[in-house]
Amino acid sequence: xxxxxxxxxxxxxxxxxxxxxxxxxxxxxxxxxxxxxxxxxxxxxxxxxxxxxxxxxxxxxxxxxxxxxxxxxxxxxxxxxxxxxxxxxxxxxxxxxxxxxxxxxxxxxxxxxxxxxxxxxxxxxxxxxxxxxxxxxxxxxxxxxxxxxxxxxxxxxxxxxxxxxxxxxxxxxxxxxxxxxxxxxxxxxxxxxxxxxxxxxxxxxxxxxxxxxxxxxxxxxxxxxxxxxxxxxxxxxxxxxxxxxxxxxxxxxxxxxxxxxxxxxxxxxxxxxxxxxxxxxxxxxxxxxxxxxxxxxxxxxxxxxxxxxxxxxxxxxxxxxxxxxxxxxxxxxxxxxxxxxxxxxxxxxxxxxxxxxxxxxxxxxxxxxxxxxxxxxxxxxxxxx
Amino acid sequence: xxxxxxxxxxxxxxxxxxxxxxxxxxxxxxxxxxxxxxxxxxxxxxxxxxxxxxxxxxxxxxxxxxxxxxxxxxxxxxxxxxxxxxxxxxxxxxxxxxxxxxxxxxxxxxxxxxxxxxxxxxxxxxxxxxxxxxxxxxxxxxxxxxxxxxxxxxxxxxxxxxxxxxxxxxxxxxxxxxxxxxxxxxxxxxxxxxxxxxxxxxxxxxxxxxxxxxxxxxxxxxxxxxxxxxxxxxxxxxxxxxxxxxxxxxxxxxxxxxxxxxxxxxxxxxxxxxxxxxxxxxxxxxxxxxxxxxxxxxxxxxxxxxxxxxxxxxxxxxxxxxxxxxxxxxxxxxxxxxxxxxxxxxxxx
Numbered sequence: 001x002x003x004x005x006x007x008x009x010x011x012x013x014x015x016x017x018x019x020x021x022x023x024x025x026x027x028x029x030x031x032x033x034x035x036x037x038x039x040x041x042x043x044x045x046x047x048x049x050x051x052x053x054x055x056x057x058x059x060x061x062x063x064x065x066x067x068x069x070x071x072x073x074x075x076x077x078x079x080x081x082x083x084x085x086x087x088x089x090x091x092x093x094x095x096x097x098x099x100x101x102x103x104x105x106x107x108x109x110x111x112x113x114x115x116x117x118x119x120x121x122x123x124x125x126x127x128x129x130x131x132x133x134x135x136x137x138x139x140x141x142x143x144x145x146x147x148x149x150x151x152x153x154x155x156x157x158x159x160x161x162x163x164x165x166x167x168x169x170x171x172x173x174x175x176x177x178x179x180x181x182x183x184x185x186x187x188x189x190x191x192x193x194x195x196x197x198x199x200x201x202x203x204x205x206x207x208x209x210x211x212x213x214x215x216x217x218x219x220x221x222x223x224x225x226x227x228x229x230x231x232x233x234x235x236x237x238x239x240x241x242x243x244x245x246x247x248x249x250x251x252x253x254x255x256x257x258x259x260x261x262x263x264x265x266x267x268x269x270x271x272x273x274x275x276x277x278x279x280x281x282x283x284x285x286x287x288x289x290x291x292x293x294x295x296x297x298x299x300x301x302x303x304x305x306x307x308x309x310x311x312x313x314x315x316x317x318x319x320x321x322x323x324x325x326x327x328x329x330x331x332x333x334x335x336x337x338x339x340x341x342x343x344x345x346x347x348x349x350x351x352x353x354x355x356x357x358x359x360x361x362x363x364x365x366x367x368x369x370x371x372x373x374x375x376x377x378x379x380x381x382x383x384x385x
Numbered sequence: 386x387x388x389x390x391x392x393x394x395x396x397x398x399x400x401x402x403x404x405x406x407x408x409x410x411x412x413x414x415x416x417x418x419x420x421x422x423x424x425x426x427x428x429x430x431x432x433x434x435x436x437x438x439x440x441x442x443x444x445x446x447x448x449x450x451x452x453x454x455x456x457x458x459x460x461x462x463x464x465x466x467x468x469x470x471x472x473x474x475x476x477x478x479x480x481x482x483x484x485x486x487x488x489x490x491x492x493x494x495x496x497x498x499x500x501x502x503x504x505x506x507x508x509x510x511x512x513x514x515x516x517x518x519x520x521x522x523x524x525x526x527x528x529x530x531x532x533x534x535x536x537x538x539x540x541x542x543x544x545x546x547x548x549x550x551x552x553x554x555x556x557x558x559x560x561x562x563x564x565x566x567x568x569x570x571x572x573x574x575x576x577x578x579x580x581x582x583x584x585x586x587x588x589x590x591x592x593x594x595x596x597x598x599x600x601x602x603x604x605x606x607x608x609x610x611x612x613x614x615x616x617x618x619x620x621x622x623x624x625x626x627x628x629x630x631x632x633x634x635x636x637x638x639x640x641x642x643x644x645x646x647x648x649x650x651x652x653x654x655x656x657x658x659x660x661x662x663x664x665x666x667x668x669x670x671x672x673x674x675x676x677x678x679x680x681x682x683x684x685x686x687x688x689x690x691x692x693x694x695x696x697x698x699x700x701x702x703x704x705x706x707x708x709x710x711x712x713x714x715x716x717x718x719x720x721x722x723x724x725x726x727x728x729x730x731x732x733x734x
Contacts, residue, residue, distance in 0.1 A: 017514070039510045039511075231715070248716055271706070289715060290718055291499070
């Protein structure tokens with residue numbers, strides 16, 4: 001029952017203790033999933049992404065340089081892949097056409113063949129992106145295009161099928177009013193759908209828009225928010241704005257067409273580590289170092305919807321993009337089935353007693369069916385793991 | 386007319402009322418005014434129209450009179466009710482229902498889901514492998530670097546010295562205008578485990594920065610009510626070099642646990658009970674009270690204590706992951722007054 005319920009989880013969160021948590025907001029329940037059965041700090045989750053085949057598989061990038069495959073249908077870890085090379089934790093994980101793309105902190109970007117059987121094989125492609133990478137992001141529209149950026153590592157867009165040189169290499173802005181070089185620290189990158197533009201947020205509290213299609217390599221638009229480094233960013237479903245979070249737990253919605261602040265969201269107390277908006281609903285999931293997952297509603301009215309205390313520091317999250325948030329086809333049907341099932345089971349038992357000696361294998365099957373149905377009736381309902 | 390004046394000047398409200406009451410009918414008789422319905426009637430016959438409240442009387446003196454009379458009546462009724470309840474309790478004896486517990490803000494505390502359950506495995510693992518694990522596994526023993534903000538005044542210097550006598554193996558250094566970010570790598574190379582910085586403003590200490598060294602969290606506190614040793618009345622003699630015992634009270638939530646562990650990791654593991662000294666960090670309503678006492682057992686059940694050392698109150702402002710880096714560091718918890726202090730019954734530590 002835990003296995004079947006896992007696919008209905010709305011948010012998947014990776015923690016610093018190596019636990020993958022699945023949170024179901026309808027039933028207000030959070031479940032822990034670990035590969036080894038025990039939390040281990042060496043397996044701290046640093047990157048999460050959806051695997052192949054819709055939202056049925058999750059790729060979990062851990063601190064010990066192993067990418068684990070988790071199936072939401074079964075609720076278990078199914079395979080793993082060791083991805084050596086370079087130093088530091090995973091900064092980006094992506095999946096494209098049966099290949100796995102990983103990027104680590106020291107700047108080694110590798111494309112692996114997504115084969116669970118082979119424990120470690122040579123990568124299909126290796127790129128050196130430059131040290132100090134903070135984020136690698138894949139373009140959702142064009143899976144072969146990735147962008148990387150980091151501390152003193154300018155934004156670069158790479159085509160994995162093309163040459164070894166980046167397709168677009170951003171240029172730093174002009175020197176400031178004291179004629180000093182402006183430092184670079186790209187913390188998060190997002191691709192804008194429908195065009196080639198990219199948005200980055202920096203550790204020096206700037207939000208910049210780049211357009212590879214335009215002749216200028218400098219940012220097309222730049223705004224600032226707050227005084228603290230911006231750590232996470234996500235696009236809103238409307239398409240005109242982004243929501244950024246900083247190390248003080250302040251969330252802000254910034255319109256990148258005009259470069260102005262649209263509004264803020266309250267509630268977080270710690271540094272924001274993961275942010276994701278739902279593709280169609282006005283919902284935002286945020287997680288951070290204060291160990292709480294929050295779901296905010298972005299508009300009409302702006303406010304907090306759900307708050308779930310998860311006991312470890314949260315590193316990254318994945319929000320399910322499905323539309324049937326409230327409707328979980330299996331769950332409401334089963335309680336309705338239960339009363340008529342009682343009479344059915346009685347009849348079944350009666351028929352079983354009658355045909356006990358004749359059909360042994362059929363008896364086992366029907367018994368098993370009855371037992372599973374009875375087990376489903378006594379489902380424990382708890383609000384916390 | 387001197388007499389009514391005297392009586393009104395004194396505490397004789399009732400006599401004044403009676404005088405006023407008796408004066409009214411006289412005046413009414415004299416003036417023959419028919420519109421005296423709403424004025425003060427004789428005390429026994431109060432025939433006010435329904436929905437009338439004392440605040441509608443326009444005359445301030447009469448209004449005040451009516452109010453005081455009403456108040457006295459309320460007080461009498463309350464006293465009578467109390468006496469009645471007491472009699473009933475005595476009459477029932479053992480069968481009396483238990484006394485109702487008065488509501489206090491601590492009683493009415495809003496349910497906090499982050500309160501740590503002692504049987505929780507995940508939190509236990511988290512704590513067993515966090516930055517303080519090396520202290521709690523007895524792999525390192527604390528060595529404290531104690532300093533102040535730049536150019537400290539007398540009070541702060543004395544507080545720093547007294548604090549260094551309270552915490553064993555702590556060393557005071559004069560802050561010569563050095564940046565904390567430069568001090569920290571030096572401390573790490575010299576095997577210091579914690580850094581305490583007492584911040585000063587206008588000649589009084591008002592802040593405390595506590596940073597656990599190799600890569601541990603940094604807590605920033607607001608310090609108030611600082612009392613140096615000579616300002617404490619009826620205190621004992623100066624503390625000795627014995628390692629004190631530690632008491633950490635009421636750190637229940639996850640954040641409270643982290644801060645509690647931070648305080649615990651300042652002191653060496655094995656207290657010397659011969660010294661009979663104890664340092665207490667008591668958390669109540671998000672304020673942490675620090676006291677340092679010497680105790681002596683006079684008998685099996687009676688203890689005498691004398692307060693030694695400095696005394697101060699701390700309030701947590703922020704907990705930052707990593708060593709001191711207020712600009713670029715990531716914060717685990719930041720106190721935001723307009724968001725977190727909206728309810729009087731919600732506490733975070």
